[in-house]
Amino acid sequence: MPTRAEHLASEIADAILAGTFAPGARLDEQGLADRYGVSRTPVREALRLLGTTGLIDIRPRRGVTVAEVTCEQLDEMFVAMGEIEATCARLSAIGMTPIERRRLEALHERMGDLVRAQNEVDYAEANVTFHSTIYAGTHNSVLVEIATNLRRRLQPFRRAQFRAPGRIASSHTEHESVVSAILRGHAAEAHTAMLRHVNLVEDAFGQVNAGSAAKAKGRAAKQAGSARRE
Amino acid sequence: MPTRAEHLASEIADAILAGTFAPGARLDEQGLADRYGVSRTPVREALRLLGTTGLIDIRPRRGVTVAEVTCEQLDEMFVAMGEIEATCARLSAIGMTPIERRRLEALHERMGDLVRAQNEVDYAEANVTFHSTIYAGTHNSVLVEIATNLRRRLQPFRRAQFRAPGRIASSHTEHESVVSAILRGHAAEAHTAMLRHVNLVEDAFGQVNAGSAAKAKGRAAKQAGSARRE
DNA sequence: GGACGCGATTTTGCATACAATCCGCTCAAA
DNA sequence: TTTGAGCGGATTGTATGCAAAATCGCGTCC
Numbered sequence: 001m002p003t004r005a006e007h008l009a010s011e012i013a014d015a016i017l018a019g020t021f022a023p024g025a026r027l028d029e030q031g032l033a034d035r036y037g038v039s040r041t042p043v044r045e046a047l048r049l050l051g052t053t054g055l056i057d058i059r060p061r062r063g064v065t066v067a068e069v070t071c072e073q074l075d076e077m078f079v080a081m082g083e084i085e086a087t088c089a090r091l092s093a094i095g096m097t098p099i100e101r102r103r104l105e106a107l108h109e110r111m112g113d114l115v116r117a118q119n120e121v122d123y124a125e126a127n128v129t130f131h132s133t134i135y136a137g138t139h140n141s142v143l144v145e146i147a148t149n150l151r152r153r154l155q156p157f158r159r160a161q162f163r164a165p166g167r168i169a170s171s172h173t174e175h176e177s178v179v180s181a182i183l184r185g186h187a188a189e190a191h192t193a194m195l196r197h198v199n200l201v202e203d204a205f206g207q208v209n210a211g212s213a214a215k216a217k218g219r220a221a222k223q224a225g226s227a228r229r230e
Numbered sequence: 231m232p233t234r235a236e237h238l239a240s241e242i243a244d245a246i247l248a249g250t251f252a253p254g255a256r257l258d259e260q261g262l263a264d265r266y267g268v269s270r271t272p273v274r275e276a277l278r279l280l281g282t283t284g285l286i287d288i289r290p291r292r293g294v295t296v297a298e299v300t301c302e303q304l305d306e307m308f309v310a311m312g313e314i315e316a317t318c319a320r321l322s323a324i325g326m327t328p329i330e331r332r333r334l335e336a337l338h339e340r341m342g343d344l345v346r347a348q349n350e351v352d353y354a355e356a357n358v359t360f361h362s363t364i365y366a367g368t369h370n371s372v373l374v375e376i377a378t379n380l381r382r383r384l385q386p387f388r389r390a391q392f393r394a395p396g397r398i399a400s401s402h403t404e405h406e407s408v409v410s411a412i413l414r415g416h417a418a419e420a421h422t423a424m425l426r427h428v429n430l431v432e433d434a435f436g437q438v439n440a441g442s443a444a445k446a447k448g449r450a451a452k453q454a455g456s457a458r459r460e
Numbered sequence: 461g462g463a464c465g466c467g468a469t470t471t472t473g474c475a476t477a478c479a480a481t482c483c484g485c486t487c488a489a490a
Numbered sequence: 491t492t493t494g495a496g497c498g499g500a501t502t503g504t505a506t507g508c509a510a511a512a513t514c515g516c517g518t519c520c
Contacts (some may be wrong), residue, residue, distance in 0.1 A: 003290045041503080042505095045278060052282040143306075258502090
């Protein structure tokens with residue numbers, strides 16, 4: 001059974017990701033305590049837990065606010081994500097067991113069916129599994145954790161990634177290169193293919209948030225999260 | 231001014247790294263509170279902060295213990311570190327500014343002097359700067375943070391890395407390949423050189439802790455931290 | 461009219477108190 | 491002798507209270 005603080009942490013995290021608490025909004029402890037019907041202590045603890053996720057911004061004696069992600073930071077996160085994922089793909093190409101390779105191949109084929117059925121919802125879910133499978137293929141829990149955390153932090157900005165027309169099909173084609181390279185054990189190729197895939201994902205993100213995001217890119221203070229909701 | 235909890239966190243972290251609290255040792259809140267002359271509240275907060283660093287192990291309602299790092303985990307950390315550093319080197323080769331390149335070159339040359347003077351202490355310090363410089367060369371704060379965290383987690387296991395005879399000279403030679411590749415903007419080469427460098431660092435670690443560590447490698451339950459102290 | 465300084469209020473940080481859970485022990489029964 | 495249940499102590503989780511710091515509003519001075 002999770003402790004109250006942990007429960008609160010995920011509760012608050014969900015609220016932030018859902019937009020209930022807008023970026024930049026102040027999260028005062030008493031307010032959250034009242035809202036969730038607990039005392040300030042577990043709220044404090046929950047906020048400290050979230051502090052390390054990059055979701056909120058804690059400044060000593062000055063309270064905590066929902067993190068405002070600038071376009072620069074978002075860009076850096078996408079670049080880092082690409083590099084980490086590419087590394088995972090490379091290691092997977094080298095070290096995946098035959099069973100893992102078969103599973104990856106099977107998953108990829110199933111996703112092909114979803115593309116033909118134009119089932120974007122299930123594809124999005126399978127996509128998470130796809131990338132997680134490649135993380136796991138590194139057989140390195142440290143890398144898995146890093147990749148998973150980064151993915152979670154980027155999640156709010158990917159919501160609409162498969163809404164761009166034809167994006168789901170392009171994604172599958174890119175996956176094809178990645179899977180092919182991994183199955184053949186071609187490390188460098190897997191790296192390159194995955195790097196390109198993630199970069200294209202970022203581009204797709206940019207397209208979905210086309211008008212506003214493009215302009216926002218210039219303004220430093222402009223925080224990226226809002227682009228998603230426009 | 232840092233809050234008491236933050237101060238405590240680094241205090242406790244130092245104590246763990248210094249071996250004051252042995253791996254596996256129980257860290258009860260009241261005990262720490264008494265030891266540092268504060269109440270349980272900031273101690274709890276400090277422990278939560280440390281919880282995300284991998285330095286301690288928190289199990290709800292069952293207290294916190296100093297993390298016991300198994301050889302498998304240590305191995306994974308070294309592999310991950312190598313991959314991250316290699317990525318940083320690659321990005322540095324691509325994106326470092328001329329000024330950054332000159333600074334890296336200058337630092338490398340200064341380290342050459344330290345090698346000739348056989349000044350292991352200063353070399354170890356400069357080595358940290360060297361790697362940090364390459365992290366910074368990515369111009370990506372996310373990667374910098376990941377790399378820095380990993381390095382910090384590995385720090386206790388590197389203490390003796392430059393004690394192996396001739397290791398300091400080998401290190402500098404390996405750096406030479408890395409620096410050369412970065413300065414020439416050769417991405418793939420920088421990646422490979424750095425990956426090899428970090429792998430050799432791990433080997434050096436293994437040599438220093440030769441007898442015990444080598445045997446320990448086989449035993450799953452054996453925790454790596456103890457090897458360092460033998 | 462604007463900027464600076466000062467006090468009141470709000471909010472965080474820390475301490476203490478209480479409740480719930482876990483761990484180890486004893487003791488009894490198979 | 492071993493195993494299991496039950497009980498008591500110890501420890502963590504949560505609530506509340508208090509003090510210090512920060513923020514905001516207002517008045518004053520330039």
